[in-house]
Amino acid sequence: MSSPNNWDADSEGRAAKLLRKSRDAPFVPIGMAGFVGLVGFGLWRLRSRGAVKMSVHLIHTRVMAQGFVVGAMTLGVIYSMYKQYLVPEDPSRPSK
Known part of the structure; x- marks a missing residue:
C-alpha cells in the first residue's frame, strides 16, 4: 500500500508545472x-470613491476584472x- 503523502505520481513540482x-x-x-491587478487597483481606489456607493464601486471593479479575463x-x-x-506548418521541421 502506498503512503497517503505520496498520492501524486508526478514528480514535477507545482512551480515547474x-x-x-x-x-x-x-x-x-x-x-x-x-485580474489580480485590477482587483488591487479597485481596492486601492476604494478610499477615494467619492459619492459612489460601495456596492456599485465593487460591482464596477468585478466587471473590469472579469472583462480583462x-x-x-x-x-x-x-x-x-x-x-x-x-x-x-513546415513539414521538414520535427514535431514536438
Missing part, C-alpha cells in the same frame, strides 16, 4: 495577473486558432 502550462497557454497567467481568454483562442489554421 505552472511554468510548463504557462508556456503551453501564455494567456492564462496574463489573465490571472490582470474574458479578453485574455478571447485573445488566447484567437492566437491558438491562428497558429492552428493560418500559419502553414
Whole structure:
C-alpha cells in the first residue's frame, strides 16, 4: 500500500508545472495577473470613491476584472486558432 503523502505520481513540482502550462497557454497567467491587478487597483481606489456607493464601486471593479479575463481568454483562442489554421506548418521541421 502506498503512503497517503505520496498520492501524486508526478514528480514535477507545482512551480515547474505552472511554468510548463504557462508556456503551453501564455494567456492564462496574463489573465490571472490582470485580474489580480485590477482587483488591487479597485481596492486601492476604494478610499477615494467619492459619492459612489460601495456596492456599485465593487460591482464596477468585478466587471473590469472579469472583462480583462474574458479578453485574455478571447485573445488566447484567437492566437491558438491562428497558429492552428493560418500559419502553414513546415513539414521538414520535427514535431514536438
